[in-house]
Amino acid sequence: MADTKIVAKSLVDVVTERIEAAIISGELAPGERIFEQVLAVEMGISRGPLREAIRRLEGRRLLERRANIGVRVTELSPQRLDELLTVREALEGMACRMAATNITSDEVDELSEMIEAHAKNEDVSAGEGYYQQSGDFDFHFRIAKYSENESLISMITGDLYDLLRVYRYKSSTMGGRTSEALTEHRNIVKALSERDPDAAEAAMREHIRNARIYAKLALEKANVEREKAPKA
Incomplete structure (x- = not known):
């Protein structure tokens, strides 16, 4: 108990997390402009910490600043998204192959526990979306680490790790995808537990390939809805 460190979050940390959650959930839509004064009032904060949070999210590619326009939520075109996830399939497939030969039994257990914790999440159990926090709380991040290949x-x-997390979440909100993604994660862990590089790579590639299909569908749906929305 005494060895457990409690890290206090700064106001900037909290604001950054809230904006990130709004981007991932779609409350702040891709391409939407960020008006600092309005957002500061809505969040009940001064513009100082908000600007620092925006700078952090620009660094993580979730927000982008354009000349004569201002700050907007980063948006990927269907073609760019397809290209990135195609490359991602190869990279993560390779990472999973390497992880199969390096992963320990304890790490396999940790992955299994993580997935079962995800399964108990209200949105996941209801089939409404599969949200994962970043870093060590993210299944894909963990497996990349277990590859033990720094490059x-x-x-x-x-x-683009954080930006692609946004589109991974959007793909999971499409009908039936949440339960499929959960099953695919379990299949990956099974292959890793069996120390089978071929099966592990194949399972991860299938998972990313399916995510790419659903992500494109989600993006196309969002674009159609945007076109139908009343013009301001």
């Missing part, structure tokens, strides 16, 4: 870990967990 591969950097490619998977750096740059």
